[in-house]
Amino acid sequence: xxxxxxxxxxxxxxxxxxxxGWELLYRVVYTLVGLLVVSLVWSWVNVRWLWYRHEVxxxxxxxxxxxxxRLTLENTSWIPKLWLEVCDRSTxxxxxxxxxxxxxxxxxxxxxxxxxxxxxxxxxxxxxxxxSGDPFGLFRMRRRLAVGGTVLVYPAITELTSFGGLPGxxxxxxxxxxxxxxxxxxxxxxxDYQPGDALSRIHWLNSARLGRLMVKEFDLDPLSDVWVILDxxxxxxxxxxxxxxxxxxxxxxxxxxxxxxxxQREVGIVTQERLLPADRGHRxxxxxxxxxxxxxxxxxxxxxxxVLSEEVRFTRGATAIIVTPSTDEAWLSAxxxxxxxxxxxxxxxxxASTFGARQSSLLLVxxxxxxxxxxxxxxxxxxxxxxLARPAAVGF
Numbered sequence: 001x002x003x004x005x006x007x008x009x010x011x012x013x014x015x016x017x018x019x020x021g022w023e024l025l026y027r028v029v030y031t032l033v034g035l036l037v038v039s040l041v042w043s044w045v046n047v048r049w050l051w052y053r054h055e056v057x058x059x060x061x062x063x064x065x066x067x068x069x070r071l072t073l074e075n076t077s078w079i080p081k082l083w084l085e086v087c088d089r090s091t092x093x094x095x096x097x098x099x100x101x102x103x104x105x106x107x108x109x110x111x112x113x114x115x116x117x118x119x120x121x122x123x124x125x126x127x128x129x130x131x132s133g134d135p136f137g138l139f140r141m142r143r144r145l146a147v148g149g150t151v152l153v154y155p156a157i158t159e160l161t162s163f164g165g166l167p168g169x170x171x172x173x174x175x176x177x178x179x180x181x182x183x184x185x186x187x188x189x190x191x192d193y194q195p196g197d198a199l200s201r202i203h204w205l206n207s208a209r210l211g212r213l214m215v216k217e218f219d220l221d222p223l224s225d226v227w228v229i230l231d232x233x234x235x236x237x238x239x240x241x242x243x244x245x246x247x248x249x250x251x252x253x254x255x256x257x258x259x260x261x262x263x264q265r266e267v268g269i270v271t272q273e274r275l276l277p278a279d280r281g282h283r284x285x286x287x288x289x290x291x292x293x294x295x296x297x298x299x300x301x302x303x304x305x306x307v308l309s310e311e312v313r314f315t316r317g318a319t320a321i322i323v324t325p326s327t328d329e330a331w332l333s334a335x336x337x338x339x340x341x342x343x344x345x346x347x348x349x350x351x352a353s354t355f356g357a358r359q360s361s362l363l364l365v366x367x368x369x370x371x372x373x374x375x376x377x378x379x380x381x382x383x384x385x386x387x388l389a390r391p392a393a394v395g396f
Contacts (some may be wrong), residue, residue: 350378
């Protein structure tokens with residue numbers, strides 16, 4: 001705007017000088033034109049001959065952690081850069097990458113950026129724009145630096161010390177052993193052959209040593225699949241930001257997945273829009289956290305429809321843990337159907353009224369307990385480790 005005003009003034013004075021022949025006006029015009037040229041060149045030079053390097057210590061973080069970066073700017077020319085404005089174009093919430101630096105000839109400046117992670121998701125780092133101008137403020141030149149990349153922020157995880165009593169465990173936490181007629185990876189021993197035993201189960205080495213037919217016995221794998229079903233129906237969510245039911249649902253799911261995988265369980269995740277097949281191990285945890293970092297309540301599919309559409313995945317002996325802020329009892333029929341097929345159902349209810357909803361979850365808790373479904377009640381601000389350690393009791 002200032003450059004336009006100076007240019008217009010120079011043209012006006014030039015027209016006046018041509019009409020009057022006044023030599024002083026010509027000199028003023030030459031001065032203004034020279035000022036414009038010098039300012040333009042100055043601004044252009046200030047954003048050139050810059051070398052830069054962007055380093056990120058880690059591209060993975062967790063809510064509550066920090067993203068550490070280091071940006072190095074170097075002036076590779078003999079012309080000093082008296083004023084450089086670094087403008088951050090990152091999508092990472094809370095990143096403070098805007099600053100003003102000065103670079104002498106052949107000098108460099110290293111800037112450390114530490115950003116606390118308050119929100120899960122995928123975020124872009126950069127690009128970073130370098131803006132400079134001339135001392136008179138006539139021109140502003142901008143140069144975009146090709147820095148950046150993406151970082152993934154995992155949801156908050158609470159370290160759980162226990163989670164009630166899962167099927168397959170005795171009250172003391174020991175594994176319940178159960179014999180089965182089918183072959184499993186858990187060989188329990190051998191016994192005498194009985195009519196009807198399959199020939200594939202004969203233990204030929206022991207049979208030869210003892211002089212009679214012996215067959216192998218197996219234990220039913222007590223560490224059956226556990227499916228964590230997260231209700232991300234947009235119609236039942238309450239609140240915004242970190243204290244919303246959506247974020248608490250994801251955080252509860254992440255905490256449960258980590259706890260169950262640490263117990264050597266096979267864990268899968270089901271939501272309205274995404275599904276992670278059941279598996280175990282550290283790699284499964286990484287897959288689960290990556291999924292939970294990016295899912296949101298963008299669907300309006302009700303919980304009961306999700307359960308019924310995925311019921312074929314829940315084999316007999318599996319466990320389904322439903323995490324929901326819903327106060328509607330419509331999904332209870334889906335739970336009864338799962339239990340009729342031999343699937344154990346547990347419910348983790350987020351008390352919607354503590355997040356701002358008008359209706360309480362207490363009636364639903366009573367219905368779940370009346371149907372023999374172990375229910376855990378989580379209120380806003382609760383310590384998850386304590387809330388998930390023991391199910392709600394009758395007369396809560």
